[in-house]
Amino acid sequence: MKPELDLTHAHWQSGSRGKGDVQIAFVEGFIAMRNGRHPEVPALVFTPSEWRAFVLGARQGEFDLT
Template sequence: MSVNGRTNVDLDGATWLKAGDSPGSDSVEVALLADGHVGLRNGNDPDGHVLVFTPGEWAAFTAGVQDGEFDRP
């Protein structure tokens, strides 16, 4: 898989972990990939699309989560 048309990321052999806060049948899975990339997918559709984040993108996202940037009012 190509990320931003530049980096090839191999999803074969990735270890997918269910996110701890996935309620009921809603399932988000995360995998740590080569070169620090992070994959996210719908655990109910493991053969579906995968979002792949670069290390910088993932760091910005997790910092936003920790800062409450995505909290509902």
């Protein structure tokens, strides 16, 4: 079960290219992800194992649309 995290003071990080569309923050042992262009929209929260699976899937092209 994931807790309701207070993301008010989270340190949001953008991708390596700094475009700011997707931002992540590490908070209380969880990983939060939000749309940097619309930070008022609720963030997605992942456990470390969920985040690992997401990152590995992205690296392997699991989410490629082409």
